[in-house]
Amino acid sequence: MIDESILFESQYRILRPIAEGGMGRVYLAEQLGKSGFSKTVAIKVIHSDHLKSSVFRNLLIGEAKLTADLVHENILQVYQLIDIRGADAIVMEYVHGVTIEGINARLDDIEDYIQPDLAAFIVSRVARALAYAHSKRGRDGRALGIVHRDVTPTNILINWQGVVKLSDFGIAKAADIRSIDEKHAIVGKTPYLSPEQARHESADGLSDIFALGLVLYEALVGRIAYPTNDVSELVAMHEAGPPTSVLSYNPDIPPQLEQIMLRMMAMDRADRYQSAADVVTTLELFLYASGYGPTNEKLRDYLEILFPNVDKTRIDLTPPKPTGGKNEDSVDPTEAKLGSKTVFRRPRTR
Known part of the structure; x- marks a missing residue:
């Protein structure tokens, strides 16, 4: 039996949106624990438009259950299925x-x-x-x-x-x-x-x-x-x-x-x-x-050359200051996902 004195409730501090999909939005967040423990994570939350949809809720829960035991270097890891203000959410590995x-x-x-x-x-x-x-x-x-x-x-x-x-x-x-x-x-x-x-x-x-x-x-x-x-x-x-x-x-x-x-x-x-x-x-x-x-x-070296102006060693965990405009909900362009439709690029001249 586990001694209840060693149990503590982990909390999450959501920082900013980093990706958008057809089903939900992904946020950069911190998992906070005992004695100053902190882990950078991503949290995927269903869009508010889909909260009442059993289809989308089942998809999110199914994703969490399915990937919980998929432990592989080349698969994004899922840590936990949680509730955030009545919405189901997946806590997962953050990829910088x-x-x-x-x-x-x-x-x-x-x-x-x-x-x-x-x-x-x-x-x-x-x-x-x-x-x-x-x-x-x-x-x-x-x-x-x-x-x-x-x-x-x-x-x-x-x-x-x-x-x-x-x-x-x-x-x-x-x-x-x-x-x-x-x-x-x-x-x-x-x-x-x-x-x-x-x-x-x-x-x-x-x-x-x-x-x-x-x-x-x-x-x-x-x-x-x-x-x-x-x-x-x-x-x-x-x-x-x-x-x-x-x-x-x-x-x-x-x-x-x-x-x-x-x-x-x-x-x-x-x-x-x-x-x-x-x-x-x-x-x-x-x-x-x-x-x-x-x-x-x-x-890694190729990406360093391709993206010379990106700080690859530091993750900005500072929550954005509210601006009252659209920018406070912006998505990082290097991490963003498209929705259900695909945007077609122009051809390269080379």
């Missing part, structure tokens, strides 16, 4: 860094492309996360059947030390978690849907692999492979064949890497890699077969 979307926005500004080996490295880390999640078993030993269903550039974060994190299992499905029925609703952001998802068929691990191939395409050239928010138009694009070759944008991309990407994005499920673990093996053979290849440290 940038999303793939943020990297591409910066590359748009300077009209350049990421080093292909670093793009492959980032995607290989996400593939490691998916391989772990797809094969995860519950405490009773049964396969959980986890499918992320939202593998997109805004849900892949890289901290300033070069560690890649897959986040937002908010619409993931698993055997024991209530989620949206794919037969009645499209689940995921339209440009990143696999052909089977666009046809309202059930998603599985191969659907996540398809989406990750699309992420690799976008990371390499800064263009969305299938730029549409209309599902019917997306189906027509899929039927028309592969998107424009990445080599036509950047001829410095190794053809072997493009072939790996195209297999991930194969329209016929039988032609795709049959597991995320296969993707990991193939990408790592590509990256390291000839010797020393990309590392977290190499990615």
Whole structure:
């Protein structure tokens, strides 16, 4: 029995919003404890518009339960499910860094492309996360059947030390978690849907692999492979064949890497890699077969050059001063997520 004298109630100090999504908002916060204990965390809260919706509440609770035991270097960690003024909220790991979307926005500004080996490295880390999640078993030993269903550039974060994190299992499905029925609703952001998802068929691990191939395409050239928010138009694009070759944008991309990407994005499920673990093996053979290849440290150094004016060693925990205007609710552009619709970028001239 635990001695009640050693128990204490942790509290949270919410500092400022850092990201926005279709379901909720993410805040930078401090977890406060006994004897001056303090831990920087992120807290995801359902939008006030959705507080009365059992669907959104079930999604948030399902995300917390699903990811509680997903302990992996490349998966954003969830710490606790709490109540904040009557609203359910998830306390999770705070990543001081940038999303793939943020990297591409910066590359748009300077009209350049990421080093292909670093793009492959980032995607290989996400593939490691998916391989772990797809094969995860519950405490009773049964396969959980986890499918992320939202593998997109805004849900892949890289901290300033070069560690890649897959986040937002908010619409993931698993055997024991209530989620949206794919037969009645499209689940995921339209440009990143696999052909089977666009046809309202059930998603599985191969659907996540398809989406990750699309992420690799976008990371390499800064263009969305299938730029549409209309599902019917997306189906027509899929039927028309592969998107424009990445080599036509950047001829410095190794053809072997493009072939790996195209297999991930194969329209016929039988032609795709049959597991995320296969993707990991193939990408790592590509990256390291000839010797020393990309590392977290190499990615860290690249981000240092790409974002020279960002303070990567200090997290500003000072709450913003109320201004009475819109700026007090602003979102950090290097950490922000888009909503359900995707913004399409202009082409780079290089």
